[in-house]
Amino acid sequence: MTDGMDDAGIQARYAAQFAADLENNEKEQEALRARLAQLQTERSWLMGMRGTVAKEQEGAGKEAGKSAGTAGVPQPRRAKKAAATPAAQGRRKKAAQAKGAEAPKAPKATSARAKKSDGPTLGELVLGLLVRHHQPRMVSEVVNELGQAHPERVASTQVVRNTVEALVAKGKLERERKQGSVFYTAPAAEDAASGAAAPAAEPKAEEAAAKA
Incomplete structure (x- = not known):
């Protein structure tokens, strides 16, 4: 009696398990069919888009061929320009007159230089500073x-x-480098002093020779 109840229980469990497995199988098949339908839809759409792109490329290639053929045909040369019209000649004369009127502006530069020449130049000022110092100076000084x-x-x-x-x-200044710095001196100051003293001594020598 007990064995019969056990067999019935085991068969019931197997039956329930088989039913659950069948249900899962049917669900998986349904999901696969839905996925297959989606893939087929996507395939149809992709094929349609590929055909559209191919047609557009073909049309673009034809247009490019037409434009290249048109560009390759040499255009007729333009006729040589006719003789200048009176209006064009008048414009050229006005342009020449305008250039001629601008030419006399050069004396302004001369006048500006003349104004600058009224005072000492920068070179004269720098040379005067170095002559007064009698010793090497750097540019910053x-x-x-x-x-x-x-x-x-x-x-x-x-x-x-x-x-x-x-x-x-x-040759109005001398340059020397000391300890990585550049110094400038004006040796012409000593030469100028000695040169100025020499002419004063010559008349005395001539007077002494005359007295002798």
Whole structure:
């Protein structure tokens, strides 16, 4: 009796398990059918889009071929320009007159130079400063002293350096490097002093020779 009840219970459990498995199987098949239908729909849409793109590319290629063929055909050369019309000749004359009127502006530069020549140049001021010092000076020192002595002629360090190098090139200043710094001197001051003293001594020598 007990064995029969046990067999019935086991069969019931197996039957329930088989029913559950069948239900799961049917659900999976339904899901797969839905996925398959979705994939088929997407495939149809992709094929339609591919055909549309292919048609557009084909049309663009034809248009490009037409434009290339049109560009390759040489256009007829334009006829040579006819003789200038009276109006064009008049414009050319006015342009020539305008250029001629602008030419006399050159004397303004001369007048500006003449105004600058009324006072000492930057080179003369720098040379005067170095001559008075009788000792080597750096460009920065020259700039500071120039600003103090002549505030109306303030110049940048680069301008003063260019001026000093120009004086060196002319032989009016000497340049030397000490401990990584560049110094400038005006040896012409001593030469000028000795040169000025020499002519004063010559008349005395001539007077002594005459008395003898």
